[in-house]
Amino acid sequence: MKRPQDFFTIYKQSAWDKDTESMIGLYDDNIVIFDMWNQGYQTGLKEWSVVIKDWLGSLGDEKLNVIFEMIEIHESNDVGFGSALITYQAISISNAIVRSMKNRVTLGFIKQKDEWKVVHQHTSAPINSELKAILNF
Structure with missing residues (x-):
């Protein structure tokens, strides 16, 4: 990745194409x-x-559409932080x-040799009063 925001485009395309190597290359x-x-x-x-x-590989003939919303990126020279809402559609x-389903994602980026990589990823979803994840908010 040349910039942290490239993550969102590459991840979406990698998911759609089921391109595991491209997705793995983000990390x-x-x-x-x-x-x-x-x-x-x-x-x-x-x-x-x-x-x-x-x-x-578990998707079989299905495709995976990934939609990112509310993308926020903060970066310095070699460290970055990002967050977004992420919807997965089979x-x-x-x-x-x-x-x-919809999740929240928080990402930590580092830059090494002019390339950005994700060094930390945290996904979550809000929970209801019965402590069950709300996956469509």
Whole structure:
């Protein structure tokens, strides 16, 4: 990535194309992930790469449309911070939305050798009074 805001375009296109290598390329070797699913916490690109490959590979014939809203980026010379709302839409081969959910994402970026990488990613969703995630807010 030449700029932190490139993350959002590359991530969206990588998801749509199911291009695991492009998506993996967004992350630093020492990535720390706070995710909402399964383990909830992972470190290292090797471990996170497996999750990305499993996730995009599980889509079968479906496509994945990713929509970012309320993107905020703050950066200095070699450190950046971003946040957004992110909607995931599973699209069937007949072009219908079969599943959809919205999360919040917070990203920490570092710049090394004129390239930005995500070093920290945290996804979350608000919860209701029964402590259940609200995935469509």
